[in-house]
Every structure is written in structure tokens, then in C-alpha cells.
Amino acid sequence: MGSGRRKAFLTRPWIITVLVVAVAGVGFGLYWFQPWKLWQDETVQEALPGAVVTSAPPTGQSGTPSPPTGPRTLAGGELISHEHATSGSVRLVELADGSHVVRLENLDTSNGPDLRVLLTDAPVTEGRGGWHVFDDGEYVSLGKLKGNKGSQNYVLPDDVDPARYTSVSIWCDRFDVSFGAAELARV
CATH class of the missing domain: 2.60.40 (Immunoglobulin-like)
Known part of the structure; x- marks a missing residue:
């Protein structure tokens, strides 16, 4: 008689629907919030x-430093x-x-x-x-x-x-x- 109740419990469509929705909700929540990224x-x-490293400032033709x-x-x-x-x-x-x-x-x-x-x-x-x-x-x-x-x-x-x-x-x-x-x- 105990296995008959368990069988009836698992065959009720609303229980399966609730489980599917819960698993989908957890999956969506993990995707959306991505909590693992906090760690x-x-x-x-x-x-x-374009950073130029030189040992001396560049000089122009007149010998003065170039901009x-x-x-x-x-x-x-x-x-x-x-x-x-x-x-x-x-x-x-x-x-x-x-x-x-x-x-x-x-x-x-x-x-x-x-x-x-x-x-x-x-x-x-x-x-x-x-x-x-x-x-x-x-x-x-x-x-x-x-x-x-x-x-x-x-x-x-x-x-x-x-x-x-x-x-x-x-x-x-x-x-x-x-x-x-x-x-x-x-x-």
C-alpha cells in the first residue's frame, strides 16, 4: 500500500510542473545574476x-627640444x-x-x-x-x-x-x- 501512495504522488501533474518551474527558475537566476563572478x-x-620612452628629449633642427x-x-x-x-x-x-x-x-x-x-x-x-x-x-x-x-x-x-x-x-x-x-x- 505504501508504494501505491508514492506512485500516485509522483504521477500528479502539478508536482512535476512545480519541479520543472523551480529548476528553470534557479537556472535562470544563476544565469542572470552570475553570483560566482563576485569571487x-x-x-x-x-x-x-603610443607611449614613447627615450633617454633624452628629442631635439629639433635648431638643437632645441622638440615638443x-x-x-x-x-x-x-x-x-x-x-x-x-x-x-x-x-x-x-x-x-x-x-x-x-x-x-x-x-x-x-x-x-x-x-x-x-x-x-x-x-x-x-x-x-x-x-x-x-x-x-x-x-x-x-x-x-x-x-x-x-x-x-x-x-x-x-x-x-x-x-x-x-x-x-x-x-x-x-x-x-x-x-x-x-x-x-x-x-x-
């Missing part, structure tokens, strides 16, 4: 493109924390060929799903009020974050005028929240 760090160390031909910092700032503890600095750099890169230096933040680097016109505000503003105005996604630690370069598309943007955000595109951001102060 996985990815360090990327890139050199600044530097390497990268030139146009703006920079320090990252502040938003959704996750974030530190490091950001520089907007013009390279010798006239192209521009956003450089993250000594970045240290949490890893997460679908993290991107945004160049934006939004003001950087501390606290929860600053978490969700970076996709409200004008912004350019410079691509996926290469690593949650280290120093990295993100090339600006040729048609982007860097003077129109005032901040950089480490942005979680999946949850529309900033992990951290920096105001770009012109130098």
Missing part, C-alpha cells in the same frame, strides 16, 4: 598606446564607489596620431555580469542618487570591461568628440547601475 577577479595590465610627440592627457579624475566598492583613476588621453582613449589606471572593483565602460555627459554624484544616471543623457559605450582590476585602454570611435563628455562610469548594463564613476576634470 572571480580578472586582472588586465595594458600599456598606454613631446607622445600621449597627452586632456582630462582625468578619481573613481568613486557606487553599487560596489570601486577605486582607481581615469584619464582621457589624446594619442600622437590624434585618436583618443579612455585609460583606467589601478582599477579595483567587483566583477559582475555585463560590465561596460561608458563615456557620459552625466554628473558624478556620490551615494544612491548617482547609481542610475549614466544612461539617462548622452553616452558612448566603449565596450565591455576587460578586467575588474588593473590598467586598461578603451578607444574612442573617430566620430566621438571627447569634449562633449564629462564623466566615465563602470556600468552594469544588465541591471542599469553604476559600479563606480569618475568626473573628468580638464587639464
Whole structure:
């Protein structure tokens, strides 16, 4: 008689449906939130493109030093924390060929799903009020974050005028929240 009850219990369609929905829900939750990334760090160390190292300054035809031909910092700032503890600095750099890169230096933040680097016109505000503003105005996604630690370069598309943007955000595109951001102060 005991095995008859077990057989009836397992054949009820609602129990099987609940189990299938529960397993699917757990699978979707794991995919969407990717909690294991909180324990996985990815360090990327890139050199600044076009950096020229010389032992003596270059000289012009008259024997006087020539102006530097390497990268030139146009703006920079320090990252502040938003959704996750974030530190490091950001520089907007013009390279010798006239192209521009956003450089993250000594970045240290949490890893997460679908993290991107945004160049934006939004003001950087501390606290929860600053978490969700970076996709409200004008912004350019410079691509996926290469690593949650280290120093990295993100090339600006040729048609982007860097003077129109005032901040950089480490942005979680999946949850529309900033992990951290920096105001770009012109130098």
C-alpha cells in the first residue's frame, strides 16, 4: 500500500510542473545574476598606446627640444564607489596620431555580469542618487570591461568628440547601475 501512495504522488501533474518551474527558475537566476563572478577577479595590465620612452628629449633642427610627440592627457579624475566598492583613476588621453582613449589606471572593483565602460555627459554624484544616471543623457559605450582590476585602454570611435563628455562610469548594463564613476576634470 505504501508504494501505491508514492506512485500516485509522483504521477500528479502539478508536482512535476512545480519541479520543472523551480529548476528553470534557479537556472535562470544563476544565469542572470552570475553570483560566482563576485569571487572571480580578472586582472588586465595594458600599456598606454603610443607611449614613447627615450633617454633624452628629442631635439629639433635648431638643437632645441622638440615638443613631446607622445600621449597627452586632456582630462582625468578619481573613481568613486557606487553599487560596489570601486577605486582607481581615469584619464582621457589624446594619442600622437590624434585618436583618443579612455585609460583606467589601478582599477579595483567587483566583477559582475555585463560590465561596460561608458563615456557620459552625466554628473558624478556620490551615494544612491548617482547609481542610475549614466544612461539617462548622452553616452558612448566603449565596450565591455576587460578586467575588474588593473590598467586598461578603451578607444574612442573617430566620430566621438571627447569634449562633449564629462564623466566615465563602470556600468552594469544588465541591471542599469553604476559600479563606480569618475568626473573628468580638464587639464
